Amino acid sequence: MTIRARLTFWYAAIMFVSLLATGVLTYREFAPEPNIDTAQQIAEDASDFREILRILFWCGVPAGLLALGGGWWLMKKSLAPVAGLTQAAEKIGAQNLNQRLPRTGNGDELDRLTEVFNGMLARLDDSFKRIREFTLHASHELKTPLTVLSGETETALRDESLSAAERERAASQLDELRRLARIVDGLTLLAKADAGQITLAMESVRLDELVRDNFADVQILAEPHGIQVKLECCEEISVNGDRHRLRQLLLNLADNAVKYNQPQGSVTMCLRRDWNFAEFKITNTRQGIPAEILPRVFDRFFRGDPAHSQTVEGCGLGLSIAQWIVSAHDGTIKIESATMKPTTVAVRLPLDIH
Numbered sequence: 001m002t003i004r005a006r007l008t009f010w011y012a013a014i015m016f017v018s019l020l021a022t023g024v025l026t027y028r029e030f031a032p033e034p035n036i037d038t039a040q041q042i043a044e045d046a047s048d049f050r051e052i053l054r055i056l057f058w059c060g061v062p063a064g065l066l067a068l069g070g071g072w073w074l075m076k077k078s079l080a081p082v083a084g085l086t087q088a089a090e091k092i093g094a095q096n097l098n099q100r101l102p103r104t105g106n107g108d109e110l111d112r113l114t115e116v117f118n119g120m121l122a123r124l125d126d127s128f129k130r131i132r133e134f135t136l137h138a139s140h141e142l143k144t145p146l147t148v149l150s151g152e153t154e155t156a157l158r159d160e161s162l163s164a165a166e167r168e169r170a171a172s173q174l175d176e177l178r179r180l181a182r183i184v185d186g187l188t189l190l191a192k193a194d195a196g197q198i199t200l201a202m203e204s205v206r207l208d209e210l211v212r213d214n215f216a217d218v219q220i221l222a223e224p225h226g227i228q229v230k231l232e233c234c235e236e237i238s239v240n241g242d243r244h245r246l247r248q249l250l251l252n253l254a255d256n257a258v259k260y261n262q263p264q265g266s267v268t269m270c271l272r273r274d275w276n277f278a279e280f281k282i283t284n285t286r287q288g289i290p291a292e293i294l295p296r297v298f299d300r301f302f303r304g305d306p307a308h309s310q311t312v313e314g315c316g317l318g319l320s321i322a323q324w325i326v327s328a329h330d331g332t333i334k335i336e337s338a339t340m341k342p343t344t345v346a347v348r349l350p351l352d353i354h
Helices: 003-030 039-090 109-157 164-194 207-225 243-259 318-328
Strands: 202-206 228-234 238-242 266-274 277-284 332-336 343-350
Touching (some): 003 039, 039 109, 202 207, 207 238, 207 266, 207 277, 238 243, 238 343, 243 266, 243 277, 243 318, 243 343, 318 332
Parallel strands (some): 228 266
Antiparallel strands (some): 202 238, 277 343
């Protein structure tokens, strides 16, 4: 029950009790002294009581209904700023912390509460900006030493005097350096995206061509694992988007579908038109994502598959990047998964109708 409904019922109950008390007191004040010796006096008392009840009914009931309706309207008007404040607060997220809640300016308790909320949003916005700046600067500073270390390791690998053990150790170090470089690149991309520093090169893109190219790439990725890749459907569809980012989106999803799959499994892709949207689905035969961790799969650095977390390459940024790319193209992305059932990632992007 809402606060408005509770306050209205309380208000009506108080009015009813007050009206009842008024009737009782009125009767006791104006009723004549009883005379038990005469039947006429008893009849007159009963008649007076019935008259008071009649007055209470014909006057009290309309007054009670009027009080109930008036109380409902009064509560609605009084709590309207709370409803507006709630609606405005629901629209604020990590991406628009610079927005502020509207104030009434009348200096009442709700206006003061709005001021406190706005101050909290300002502090949160400042904290998020500091985190983004730190991530961006840290990832930028890490690029140079990683590039130097990778170059030196590659040079060392070309040294024919290295023993087999030393060569294996250097190759392992190079793999880790490249993995760290991919993490830094992903962090840099997301930090710039959060700060609004990435401009997409929007153009009309044949999405079916990108899907077919991606299908060929996925076959190469899946071959060492014995995973079968199928392209069930691929309708001719154009969207308005950044070709490079859309290609990156498809590759990230396909890479995840291959890495987090069962041995000798399969990956199925399909692109079709759905009203004014292009819908791309990619399904693999993994053993499903538990319902308790499914809402977190797009979180950065989250890797919720304990069976693969130690054996599969990755850093938990692929789906975060994919989500950003889809959002930047005014689309949606969701994952459908359940225990012992295939996992499907569905992407919907607006069609290029120009």
